[in-house]
Amino acid sequence: MSAPSKAAAYEKIGVIGAGAWGTSLALTAARAGRKVSLWAREPEVVEAIRKTGENGIFLPGIALPENITATGDLAEAVSGAGALLMVPPAQHLRSALSAVAAVAAKGTPLVVCAKGIERGTGKIVTEVIAEAAPGFEPAILSGPSFARDSAVGLPTAVTTAARMDIAERLQASLSHATFRPYASDDLVGVALGGAAKNVYAIATGIVDGMGLGESARAALLARSFAELTRLGIALGARSETLMGLSGLGDLVLTATSPTSRNFHFGQEVGRGRSIASLREPGKPLAEGVETAPALVTRAAAEKIELPIAETVANVLSGALPLDGAIVRLMTRPLKSE
Numbered sequence: 001m002s003a004p005s006k007a008a009a010y011e012k013i014g015v016i017g018a019g020a021w022g023t024s025l026a027l028t029a030a031r032a033g034r035k036v037s038l039w040a041r042e043p044e045v046v047e048a049i050r051k052t053g054e055n056g057i058f059l060p061g062i063a064l065p066e067n068i069t070a071t072g073d074l075a076e077a078v079s080g081a082g083a084l085l086m087v088p089p090a091q092h093l094r095s096a097l098s099a100v101a102a103v104a105a106k107g108t109p110l111v112v113c114a115k116g117i118e119r120g121t122g123k124i125v126t127e128v129i130a131e132a133a134p135g136f137e138p139a140i141l142s143g144p145s146f147a148r149d150s151a152v153g154l155p156t157a158v159t160t161a162a163r164m165d166i167a168e169r170l171q172a173s174l175s176h177a178t179f180r181p182y183a184s185d186d187l188v189g190v191a192l193g194g195a196a197k198n199v200y201a202i203a204t205g206i207v208d209g210m211g212l213g214e215s216a217r218a219a220l221l222a223r224s225f226a227e228l229t230r231l232g233i234a235l236g237a238r239s240e241t242l243m244g245l246s247g248l249g250d251l252v253l254t255a256t257s258p259t260s261r262n263f264h265f266g267q268e269v270g271r272g273r274s275i276a277s278l279r280e281p282g283k284p285l286a287e288g289v290e291t292a293p294a295l296v297t298r299a300a301a302e303k304i305e306l307p308i309a310e311t312v313a314n315v316l317s318g319a320l321p322l323d324g325a326i327v328r329l330m331t332r333p334l335k336s337e
């Protein structure tokens, strides 16, 4: 057993992105005793928090304490912050990082809390940080955690991954009675686990929506984990990380729960809803939709086969009809496990 960490907490935390998860994390940091500044892209979110003390647009019904200051001014949000939690949708991470890098103090840990892989490049978030914010400390926060669960005070555990001393300072900065971060220095494993599980949650959602049964769902979940592990190891992740909170833990949560937007998206596809209608503006964010082709791009570059992720990407692009997808998965050459 490792010795308990005595790392010092950061006094102030900046949170960039005030969707459900950014707002919930701001609340977590505030409950842990930090001073928090929460940057929102939408002026109406800043106004709502200032006037009503809650983010009625993305996390309604949750009162935010006074040690959270909402702002639309990025320079104000990052000023004096010991660490910055980056919580935009994954496909907007690069631009958010560039904007922050232009105004924040070099060397500040940029803690990516978004879960995804960049479409077009196939880059995982550690690589995006290195390119968009050179000179800053890369960090990841990920694990099985619905924003509302942790906001209402249900017990939640996540992993903070960074250079170990930074990971431990983040752990100390965010932990409180119902929020338990574990520290890790395996950034690749933690980043990949959180991103890939969204794609596999769409897959299990589809199987559920098609009424193929719980046995099929469990088989798919297990084979999804095998895929995730194969790619993770190729990218340099540790297998125990992938078996932890941000790999297996988040896969089990997201790929079995209708509360998950990704699983729900898959369910609706499996029930025959058109993908275009599920992606209309204003529909819930399902990160796996963009990450599926990105995951496939990255796996191809690493010469790794991901038949389930590929099938999801092909169904979402319209290249493969649903029935064809199941036939394709079940008629692959027989293998040993």
Ligand SMILES: NC(=O)C1=CN([C@@H]2O[C@H](COP(=O)(O)OP(=O)(O)OC[C@H]3O[C@@H](n4cnc5c(N)ncnc54)[C@H](O)[C@@H]3O)[C@@H](O)[C@H]2O)C=CC1
Binding pocket: 017, 018, 019, 020, 021, 022, 041, 042, 058, 087, 088, 089, 090, 092, 113, 114, 115, 116, 145, 146, 147, 148, 284, 285, 287
């Ligand atoms: N909601 C949850 O339970 C959890 C979410 N996450 C991750 O956190 C990230 C953010 O998700 P949520 O907070 O749930 O989002 P949300 O669905 O609650 O809110 C949407 C967010 O997207 C931003 N946004 C919309 N259009 C944009 C654009 N064009 N450019 C930049 N930003 C734009 C909005 O400002 C808002 O912050 C995602 O990567 C998600 O996977 C991770 C763990 C839990």
Ligand SMILES: O=C(CO)COP(=O)(O)O
Binding pocket: 115, 143, 144, 145, 146, 198, 201, 250, 253, 254, 259, 260, 261, 262, 263, 285, 286, 287
């Ligand atoms: O990442 C999450 C839980 O850990 C949230 O999942 P969804 O984005 O699918 O709702």
